[in-house]
Amino acid sequence: MYVDAVDPEPAPPGLLDGLDGRARQERQQLLRWLLDHGFDVDQVRNTPSPILLPANRVYGDDGTLVSARTVADSSGAPLDLISRLHRAVRLARVDPDKAIYARADAESIPSRSAFAVPGGRLTLQSG
Secondary structure (H helix, E strand, O other): OOOOOOOOOOOOOOOOOOOOHHHHHHHHHHHHHHHHHHOOOHHHHHOOOOOHHHHHHHHHOOOOOOOOHHHHHHHHOOOOHHHHHHHOOOOOOOOOOOOEEEEEHHHOOOOHHHHHHHHHHEEEOOO
């Protein structure tokens, strides 16, 4: 005889570790919903807050990660500027070739045409 209800579809390994009772049930419901709505196990496993995955998808985050160098190449902005922008918002310094930035965030960097170099200093143009 079972004391608790048995879930006919157990969650993928590791996604419920450390959770008991109501917290475990709520996480199972969230996992089921996410998997039923097109999110894969790796996306759920690799995000610090799985409940935000649907909201992230709305603003264009498809789970694709890119490197600072890719951001620089696609925007036309110098890698040094991308690194300074990241430091300005207190992002950790990482290898510029390591893919850790969301594609949607990378696309928010203005293209090279939005930058001016008056007197040799790279600045953002307004307008």
